[in-house]
Amino acid sequence: MNVSKELVLSLYRAMAEIREFELKAREIFRSGRMPGFIHLYVGEEAIAAGVIACLQKEDYVTSSHRGHGHALAKGIPAREVMAELMGAVGGCCGGRGGSMHLYEPAVGFLGTNGVVPPGIPIAAGAALSAKLRKTGQVAVSFFGDGAVNNGAFHEALNMAAVWELPVIFVCENNLYATETPFKAATKNTSVASRAAAYQMPGIEVDGNDVLAIYEKTGQAVQRARRGEGPTLMECLTYRWFGHHEGDPGTSYRSREEVEMWKQRDPVRRLREQALASGWAEPGDFERIDEEVRSLIEDAAQFALASPQPKAATALDQVFCD
Amino acid sequence: MNVSKELVLSLYRAMAEIREFELKAREIFRSGRMPGFIHLYVGEEAIAAGVIACLQKEDYVTSSHRGHGHALAKGIPAREVMAELMGAVGGCCGGRGGSMHLYEPAVGFLGTNGVVPPGIPIAAGAALSAKLRKTGQVAVSFFGDGAVNNGAFHEALNMAAVWELPVIFVCENNLYATETPFKAATKNTSVASRAAAYQMPGIEVDGNDVLAIYEKTGQAVQRARRGEGPTLMECLTYRWFGHHEGDPGTSYRSREEVEMWKQRDPVRRLREQALASGWAEPGDFERIDEEVRSLIEDAAQFALASPQPKAATALDQVFCD
Amino acid sequence: MAKTQSSVRQGLDETSSERVGTYVEAGIEAIRDEMRRDPDIFYMGQGIGPRGGNFAQTRGLWNEFGDERLRDTPIAELAQVGLGIGAALAGSRPIVDIVFFDFILEASALLIQQASTIHYISNGKFRVPLVIRAAMGGVRNTGPHHSHTFYSFFMHIPGLRVAVPATPHDVKGLLKTALRSDDPALFIEHKALYNAKGPLPAQEYTVPFGQAAIRRPGKDVTLIAVSLMVSKALEAAEILEREGISVEVIDPRTVAPLDKETILQSVSKTGRLAILDEAYAACGFSAEVAALVSEEALDELDAPIRRICALPAPHAFSPSLNDYLIPSVDRVVREVRSTLRG
């Protein structure tokens, strides 16, 4: 793969923005000012960044309960994501949705989701629409290892394969669904191998290696755009924190395991790799870190200042017509 | 495999009984005296006969909408099955169920089913119960090719595999679900190959060869009883008639295809094989044919004479307590 | 939805049109017209392509629109509805045919959690122009798994439209409205009505949602019914007429939105209310109508409300049991008559 400075820095920037966003969201949540529940993506940033770097604005993404990273990478402004987490009017859904219900048609973002499986068939449906309308768009569905033992995964992958839909199924296998280890939920712990059941290409990739993800996704997107059908991509990764804020995430995972995965930090890894390979300079990264810090600080200020929606609007827009 | 005369004749008898039953049911249905809809099993008899010959009375079976054969082979008397098809009190469910809702706890028969997927998880659940109660029972689920693209198939096979349940999943792949060819419903037309997705043994067998089915099922049952978990078995077969009585079954299938499969008649095949191999004499088969004819004639008379349940009982037994 | 017109007086066979057609033809006609008009509409379901549908409900459409727009699916209701939602979000206008209404349960999670909420939760940014088509109810002893009529589930959920047409005229007009609406809608036909004949105007028309039809005017008692039960209501009204009891039969045509005004106006005229429903009483459509009137027109009632519904047992296969459980014209006559003795 030909690695340009521009590519490296844009992937870095995407990951750094997610990392900074999540840490800020955590801080606000812990201060008691954020309603609801949030599921943080720290440790898994390479997947959102690497996959979405291969997409156009018009392409579609569906996401899971752990979806801030996907929303940011696809282009919803950090201000609007953070305000949405607050249930505030400045949020991308006016505060109606919160963390697990982020939507933005302007960037093809078909929603984070409070339910585990639905994003998978919804992405396949968006791909079907693209195919019927002959727009060349592709759809990507992000979901966890917990989703792959669910019936919707099976039905959607089968239909996507037989109809050759332009969709990429990205499994973020972080080894646990809540506290259940993947190996307790299935006998076949290779998600990629399951693609064979649908006669679809299945790819396993290091989920903390943003360049590898970028490369593999690029190939899958090209196949999809050429009309050659779907791909299942398994990205092996790990969440640093608990399942949601409030879960320490330590009772079912050893300290060593967590530490080992922190050593594989995808953000630091790209930076070190880039410096070692001479793709970019230390100053490049420092500048981005600084930009991202102020972007997220601004997002937080915006979100905290954004008022709650007016109660009188609560019955608006239940229907279009 | 060691083929005894006793085995050959009992397998033959089971198949002949199903064949005769189905033809009689068809006759009654066509005479306009039978309510509802029936799905006939003619052409597929070897599967019910061969699989269930490996089971004990205590073992469990779940079945599909095409389930008369399974019910008879598992041991529900032909009289009671035929009367049930009539909605008559003499039926195994007192007429409440009809063809797609045959139940009989005395022989472990957990139901034919009007819905395509549910028999699959229900069988896995019966196997779980057997495992928990340490009874050594196994469960078998019969379902069509149409069921394997459904989410319940996926969820149940995954759970059966990870919990090592004593269950055998028997797919009767007759190449069509209603009028939809299997190859239009999925890209991967090998059902047996899908077992790999669950890390479960997958076996493909000639569904019109009752001895092969008997042998393969025997091995799977032994594995299950030894606590080594589930098996997926794909039996390749064909239905001679339409999807249900009333569907001629000819608009989506060529005459040649139907004819070719009729040449593979599993009943005649066993008979010819047995005669050629000297396992039995012509007279053995003639005697069985005669017995079966009178058994089914008796069942038909019984069913046609059995009255409808009294309307006043319609609200009984909605609850146990 | 703002009501655009007041209720209409319309018997099962009175309209200006001379043209007659069947209920199943009416649906095909609506879909054909709309698919010709709007290239974004496509249709998916089991056996709806070359076969033309289990109930012949898509006959001829595949010949005209081909494999791309008439898509046969595997037996995967969950994915059918899920793909439908995704396609609707992306700008298509899918019709997902579930064939037997019972099997919508396999995908109820997606309708209730996703389709009904996305417009609202996205603050109006997304629309879900999805039509679910299905055929409910019993016909020729379909038994416990193929006879359900639990359309009340979808009335309970904000964000969904539910149409339950009784006539060819309304099938065509309501299906067109559903296909032009940007809201998710369930279009629920009745299996036993597919061969029913009635006026079927050839010219372009729609029937708005939320507008009841007064199938038969009357003054002594109001009888509410939808779908197949409308004809039973009319039969019963006919019989009662001979006894001097004048029954007003109202068919709401859509149950979400529900035309409350027409119901309340009728009750304020008659002072008596019965609801006839093939579904169970508990938390059903009949409960909702009774509750509505007990909230908004209690003072108008001269007698207790009656619900004439399927008796609370699973749908037994046996004809003798089934006929007892499902409301018969006889039972309707008896129950309606009893409101006048109250």
Add this chain to the structure above:
Amino acid sequence: MAKTQSSVRQGLDETSSERVGTYVEAGIEAIRDEMRRDPDIFYMGQGIGPRGGNFAQTRGLWNEFGDERLRDTPIAELAQVGLGIGAALAGSRPIVDIVFFDFILEASALLIQQASTIHYISNGKFRVPLVIRAAMGGVRNTGPHHSHTFYSFFMHIPGLRVAVPATPHDVKGLLKTALRSDDPALFIEHKALYNAKGPLPAQEYTVPFGQAAIRRPGKDVTLIAVSLMVSKALEAAEILEREGISVEVIDPRTVAPLDKETILQSVSKTGRLAILDEAYAACGFSAEVAALVSEEALDELDAPIRRICALPAPHAFSPSLNDYLIPSVDRVVREVRSTLRG
């Protein structure tokens, strides 16, 4: 089910017992007792093993009963319920924990088509002693996918029992009844109640299905509520008492079967009825109670019935919207008061 006892008078914190416990402890206690007593009971669900449940609703059980009887499952609600039905048919007594009630939709087909019908359709030959456990309702802004209360769906279907306890006492007593019953039952707790405290007798007792509790006697108006809404009803009653309005608060405790007699008796005494429900009004529990009274006690009513329910919009995440949509004590007070002006 035959009613074994008449309704009981029982406030949220009046019983003979001195022992106090939480709602979540009460459930664990019931399950522990019954699992010790009956080796056929086992429990499956997501995160209910070593973790002890998302709501701590199985804490300690895995330590005692181990992996075989406390089974963590994949995210596969359909198979969980399907395996539960199969195990029940084979003689086990499974508890299937769905955790968030919302996700029962993923398996509603199996409950409605299979579990509810098999005893009846098999002519009484099979029994399905399956308990579905789940936690409903909103708590700390759980938003559109985690706040549902559509228990009315299961009231609509014959063959299912539905318990919706409001107190620790009833959790323990009703769960024991469910676990000893041979019928499929949904045992639906409320997320916001798990930490609620109340009397929790240590000794053996059960609470029968179909027997309401009169939480507060009164004479001017009957207010029906279940689950979390009982405490709001009592708060409102307290406030109204100060205005001289005496509210009788009735908690049916199970909605299927529903204790009609207690409700009708109360209405015949007060002449006024309001139903408070966290669920939507349309075809909900509140509709059923209103319909029941409009059928069986119309003449007793001195004022229109009121339904005080979630307003018809998806469960918005934003606290300001959510608080507006879900009935508040304020709203209850206003609505109940208005029945006395009617």
